[in-house]
Amino acid sequence: MYTPQFKSTGLKDVLSFYSTPLVQAATANMNNSSSSTLVTSQPPIPTITTTTTTTNNINNIENITPKKNMKENHFSNGPLTDVKNIQQQQQQSSSSENSSDNDDDEKNLKVLHGSSPTSSPNFKSPKNKTLKIKRVKSIVNHLPAIKSMDDVVKLQEEITENRDKISNLQQQLSTVQKEKTTIEEEKINLIKQLKELEDKQKSTEDKEKETKQLLIESENKLNLTIESLHQEFDSKISTITNEHTINENKNHQEIFSLKDQLSILQSKNQQSLQQLEKIQKENQEKSISIQNDKLLIEKLESDLKNSNQNNLEINSTLDSTQDTLKSVSKDLFFSTCLSIKLNLLMISKPCNLSTQDLWEQAEASQISSSNYAKWISLKLNEYHNDLPPSSPMKSIYTNKTTTTTTTTTTSNNLSKSPKRNGKKK
Structure with missing residues (x-):
């Protein structure tokens, strides 16, 4: 039994092998058998497919078959090919094979190269x-x-699995x-809402300042009017008393x-x-005017009370806007923390830090919303620097756990955070 041995020089030797041993097997069968059929069964010609997928597209599968050698030797696919003709054609093609070896090498290299991972946009391909x-x-x-052929089949299965x-x-x-991208869009929307709330x-605040100035001016005007009314009242009472005394004196003298x-x-x-x-009559008229003045004073006092109530309402609206601004800043902090954790997870640097703890630390240190990203990245880098080097299997397990923990913590925190109300009071 003939057992072929291959050198590990590549796919070219395999393809050249499948062209010659078939002829040797056919001649051996011709010497042993007396029938006219020389080759009854041919093993199937192997097809080695090399496929590589990139991020842009999946390239077409390129087949490597010994069709070129079959065409050069003028082999027919039928089982009744004459052995003498095959041997003569082999001798003629042996001289041409040597010249086409270099071409085959380049073609095999091109086929094996295919659309390698260097064609991906993330890989910087060398210019040389x-x-x-x-x-x-x-x-x-x-x-x-x-x-x-089992090795070829295994190789093909490995290629498909890859x-x-x-x-x-x-x-x-x-x-x-x-x-x-969705997280970045949410971040942009939250930043827009933050800007709107700040505006x-x-x-x-401007309205509050204006109202305070108006209240101060109105109070000054009221004080001036009250003082003027008191002066008029005192002057009128003094004139009345003087007139009354004069009249009494006159009456006594007349009596x-x-x-x-x-x-x-x-x-x-x-x-x-x-x-x-x-x-x-004049006294009655004066008393009526005094009563009118008193009514006017009461009206002014009621207006002052209303203005104080309006001031309280404005303060309550200010408190509600501050609460909504705090909730929005919390949402912004959680979304930025989630995006940074996802970026670190893409770089295979998972992080098990709780976003709620980070939020409490940020509140304690009074960090502004514009510095959230820098502060979170610094904390996560400190966490990674403090960690000891871990095994690859452990890193894979931690990647899975961190993704689940980050998603659960962010969902819980977002559900706990108060809803933003766009209602105007």
């Missing part, structure tokens, strides 16, 4: 072509020795990139003087009575 050729030659030299693994990794990468806060002149004084008394009635 000789480096590429040397790298591919080293890959070909390190290929395993193929001794039978292709499936690469496609799965690409799908995972695309999902992670989509999650990253609202500024506007409310003493009118004892002798009763007839004359009666008429004068009537005149004085008329004057008294006039004075009483």
Whole structure:
């Protein structure tokens, strides 16, 4: 029994082997058998497919078959090929094979090279072509020795398995990139909301200042009006009392003087009575004006109370806006922490730190929202620097656990954080 042995020089020897041993087997069968059929069964010509997938596209599968040698030797695919013709054609093609060896080497290198991972956008391909050729030659030299069709089948199965693994990794990468884009969009939206809330806060503060100034001006005006009313009231009372005293003195003098002149004084008394009635009317009018002034003072006091109530309402709206601003800043902190953790996880640097603990530390140190990303990245880098070097299996396990913990913690914290209300009071 003929047992072929292969040198580990690559796929070219395998392909050249499958062209010659078939002829030897056919001649051996012709000497032993008397029938006209020389070769009854041919082993299937192996097809070695090399496929590599990139992030941009999956390149077409390139088949390596010994069709070129079959065409050069004018072999027919039928089982009844004449052995003498085959031997003559082999001798003729042996001279041409030596010249085409270099071409076959280059073609095999191109086929094996295919669409290598260097075509991916993340890989920086070298500009020098000789480096590429040397790298591919080293890959070909390190290929395993193929001794039978089972090895070819195993190699093909390994290629398909690697292709499936690469496609799965690409799908995972695309999902992670989509999650990253969604998180960045949420971050942009939160930053916009923060800016809007800051603008609202500024506007409310300006309104509060304006209202305070208006209240101060109104209080000053009220004080001035009250002082002026008090002065008028005092002046009017003083004039009335003076007039009353003068009138009484006059009356007494008239009484003493009118004892002798009763007839004359009666008429004068009537005149004085008329004057008294006039004075009483004037007093009534003055009392009415005083009552009106009192009513005006009460109205002004009620206006002052209303203005104080409005001031309290403005203070309550300010407190509510501060609460919403705090909740929005908390959401921003959690989203930035999640995005940084995902980026570190993409670089295979998982982190088990709790985002709630980081948030409490940030509140304690009073870090502004613009410095959240820097502060979180510093804390995570300190955490990674303090960690001891771990085994690769442990790192894979921690990657899985950190992804689950980060997602659960962020979801819990976001559910605990108060909802933003856009209602105006």
